Amino acid sequence: MNSAVVQLPGLNRDRDMVDALTKISGHAPVTVWQTETEIPDVDLIVIPGGFSYGDYLRCGAIAARMPVMDAIRHKAEQGVKVLGVCNGFQILVEAGLLPGALMRNTSLRFVCKEVLLEVVNADTAFTRSYIAGEVIRSPVAHHDGNYFVDDETLKSMEDNRQIVFRYAAGTNPNGSLSDIAGVINAKGNVLGMMPHPENLIEAAHGGTDGRGIFASALDLVAA
């Protein structure tokens, strides 16, 4: 299964993402620079983490207006899977591909630690190798992961099962509304999450809890 990793100035987790996708799928993903207006035929497009454009204006705000985002929007409309991790999640909400906004952590501190995630919806294209309610480990590293959405939108997201991951067991590191750690679009092919599953995919990382997200998205698990 083919994948692409988007590169923008200031992103710094792109190599981790390329490494994870290569190890899990057996194929190196193509990399796509921000000025590209077309993306090759792939099954999964990943926007990795980092600090695109130095987090100027708002995290992800400038990146979300780059030409590559129109190409990603077009692919997403066609049903191609899109995963945004950390800054990638912030970029997806700024681009309007996912609802809500990611604000400064309530602690005002950058958090870099491991948290526990509850897999709220295990029926998505990204989570079908997990069991609903399963709690997995995942590292987080961010300053602006405090998810916010208005009450009405939150209600419709809950009704549509768009909350995919929640911080479990009091591990919410950022004050995120309703402990939300990851959300999916209504169509079910665009997932954004603050935690970094790509950093927990092999024994050397101390665990493989993150592997299932890529295995699911790359169709490497039984349906």
Added chain:
Amino acid sequence: MIKARVTVTLKNGVLDPQGKAIKGALSSLGFEGVGHVRQGKVFDLEIEERDRSKAEADIKAMCEKLLANTVIENYTIAFE
């Protein structure tokens, strides 16, 4: 040329941890009686345009598309 100032503030109901921290810092400096503090952003724009209503429409579009995140922020436009 038209000069305008755009002020972006958080919507009511959106928590502002930075504002809260600023309030705490003001208290620690001895400024008592400070109620809520809400922080925001200011953009001073110079627009190469003579028609003010055209400039206003452009600035409104800039706010909607980039300067403000209308999920969480409001904006106001003032002309010099």
